[in-house]
Structure formats: C-alpha cells, structure tokens
Amino acid sequence: MTERPVIDEKKADEYRALRKGSNELLILLLSKYVNSADEYMIQLKKFYKENQAENLLKTIHTFKGSSLTMGLVQMSDLCLSLENKLKNKEDIDEVLEFETLSQHLIKVKNYLSNLK
C-alpha cells in the first residue's frame, strides 16, 4: 500500500502559481506553519494536562484549519479525528494521539527541508 503524500500537490501548485511557479511562497508559508504547529503542540499537551477541554478543542480546530489550508492531508485528518473525539467527549490516548501528530509534523519539516 502506498503512503499518502505529506502535502496535496494540487494545493502546493496553487501557491506556486502565486509566485510564478517558484517554491518561494510555499516555503514561506510552510515555515510559518511549522513554527505555529510547534506552538500548537505545546498548547495541546498543556491544555490536556490541565483538563481545559474548551481550549483544547479550539486549538485543535485552529491546527486543523491551518493544516487544511496548507494541503497537509495527513495532519489535517489527524486533527479532524482528534477534534471529533473531543467534541463527542470520547477518551483520547494522549501518548498515541500526540505522538502521531508529532511524527507527522516531522514529515512536514522534512518536506520543507527538501524544498529549500
């Protein structure tokens, strides 16, 4: 089974088209994304520990929106799954969920490094 791509290339091409086909804007946006994603990860863990359900939900929602906008399909799917669990007040496996998110974030960082 082939692994899903890190980024939806159609979305990446949309951003390339804004700068005459170059990766310039895509790199800028992904750099911004990974910085804020690191911040979201810290917040998620903190809100989970402190049992701040509402803030946890808001953060994962924003993280999902950001990932969707960048066409980061795996990240956005994971965020959506987590968001739905939180909405439905289902138990989440902190270690599993957050670790999976972190691993996928590393893939995004690697993709970005290859672009530069």
Added chain:
Amino acid sequence: MADTEILVAEDDPTIRMLLTEVLTSAGYKVTSCENGLEALQKFKEKLFPVAIIDIEMPMMSGGELIENIFLIAEETIVIVASAHSDLSTVIDVMKKGVYDYIVKPMNIQEFIIKIKRACEAAGLRKLKTIRDKEKVLRLENLISWYKYKEKSIGSIDTKDKSKFHKSLFDSLKTNFSQGAGFGTLVTLAEMISYATKNDSNQYLIDAEIIDLFLTNIKVTEKALGIFAEIDWIISNPLKMERKSLLDFYDLVCEVELEAQKYITIKNQRIVQSDSKPSFKNLYLEYNSDYMKKVVKELMMNAMKFSESNSSIVCILESKDGRMYFSVINKPLTDVKGNVGILEEYQNIIFEPFFRLWNYMFDEFETLDYGLGLTLAEKILLKHEGRVNVTNLLDHSDGQPETKVEFAFSIPTQ
C-alpha cells in the same frame, strides 16, 4: 475596486500570511489582526468596507466581532472564513447578516472572485448609505424651516422687543443662508399683519419691524440676482474664448491678488503652483468673467472655512486632455468634531442654499446664501467641466492631516 481596504481577522499565522499575500497580490490594501479584539480596535480607528473574519479566535470570537462591527457600520461587507463545515454553524453566522461564507481550505481563484464581488457590493452599499444620509439631510433642512416658522410666529407676543428682534434677525440671516429666505420673508409679512393695529384706516407698524422687513427685502433681492444669473447661465450659451493655459494661470493670479484683501482676516496665505513652459502651448475655451467667478468662489470658500494661520494651496496642471485646478485648504473643525466634508455632504454641497455652517462670514463681504457653489457648478457645466470635493490626508508635515480639496477640470485642446 482593487484598492479597497480589507480587514483580515485570523488567529492562525499561516492563514493570515496567505490571505495577506493573496489579497495584496490582487491589489487590495490589507490590515491583518490575530484576534477579534485587535480587529475591533482597528475597525474603530478606520471603517473598512470589507472584513474577512475567522469564527474561532481568542480574546473575542468572530461572532462577537461581527456583531460589534455591524453596530458601528451596518453597511460593512463581512465574509466569514472558517474550517467549520457543520451546517448549524454556517446558518448561525449567516443570520448575523454576513455577506458570504468561505470554507477552509479555500480555492485561491474562487476566493479572489468572491472578494472582487464583495468589494463591488461594498461600493454599492456605500453609495446607498450616502444617498440615504443625503435624503435625511434634505428632510432635516425642511423640518428646520417649519420649526423655525412655528417658533417665530409663536413668539410674536414677546415683551422684550429688542431681544426678540435681535434674535429674530440673527435667525433670519441664518435661515436665508439655509435656503428658507423667501419663506422667511413671507413669515415676516405674516408677523407684520399680526403686529399692526388698525386706527382710522391707518396701520401703525413698529419701525423696527419695517426696518427688519426692508433689510430682508434687500437680502432677497441679492438672492434673486444670483438666481437670475444661474438661470441665465443654464438657459444661454456662454461666449467662449480660445486661450492658453498660461492665460488661465494669469487669471488665477489676478483672483489671488484680489483675495489678498481678505487674507489678513485669518492671517492665511495663498500658495500657488508654478507656471510650466508647456502652459503656453496648451489651449482651452472658456469665458474669462465667469471662470474668474468660479476661481474666486473656491478661493474665498477655502479662506472662510480654513483655520487661521493656514495655507491655501492652489494647483494648476494639465493631464489626459484636461486642465485641472484645485484648491486645498486645512478645514475648521465643526461643532460635532468633524474635520473635512463628510461623504454624505460631498454631493449636496453643490445644491442651492445648502450650507455646512450656519455662521455668516460678514468680514469676507460675501453673501453666504449657499448659492456660490451652485453658480460655480453651473458655470463649469457650460465648459464641459467637472467639479468635486474630497477630503485628503496630507502627510507632508509628518503627522497626517485632513485637508479639503475642491477641484475642477475642463478639456484642453
């Protein structure tokens, strides 16, 4: 519409950067904020015609922000951009009067089309708002006349006649200039008929009232004179002469020289742009006497409605087959704290008898009926001219300052 200013409220830095990039590339001016509170503050500082708002934001949610924005300016075009895809959220937000809803991730091309439509709608809403405000202003003017009439007739039995006459005369002068002058004269005639006594077929009329009546007859005659002039200009062809732009420049200099008589009243100064060598090779057709009236009207208005110790800047230039003459001044602040001419006044200021200020500028020896700009506009129409008034933000002295620009243009040959 491409230079429309757009407010973006989005908490995610990546999406904020993307929206700013896309909108700026499309020619829009963008102000972006990372939460609802900051966006509301920016909106209070400047009324943006279009706002793109995320629903989930810290400090103040998108929903609260939208409600606050509509409280300040209900004509604002609001577009919601959110990753919320459940129908109930969309319906809740649309119920607030939102213009459009964009679900993230957005398609860039579709997004640009939606923004373009939104900006066009913003332009139309702005026009409608200005027209609505103009209607209210006209109605207020009319109501103010009727109120004045009732008040004047109702107070005829006042015992302290000297005070009564002084205030009556002051209000008559004001009402004349506000377009109610002829009606005022009728009221005065009614008042005379109430105030007289029949004594053996003779009317005994208070001399003060007769003086007041005669004064106002003179004022009315002058107003009628201007009316006749406007009528003549509308109904007859003006005698035009073919002259150079340099001749027009000399005409402006002549008017400036005449205006020197009044410049000391407020210790102002007139600054005129330099003549250019190209002026002698550019020609236009105009009637010197009438054009002089137009230039004088704009210059005198600028002096009357400017702050003391300020400069009146006159600029004459030629571009795209037209000659442009503009007078820029630093306006007074009105009683409501407004500086410059509000948009709702920028069209009706050219209507007969419409005046922004009730104050009479006796020291400038002008009539102050609110007919001067009407006359100027009619003269310019006869020259295939266009005239308009706008507020400008002048950054030349560091801090931005609001200035008013009256400008007209006529074709060159």
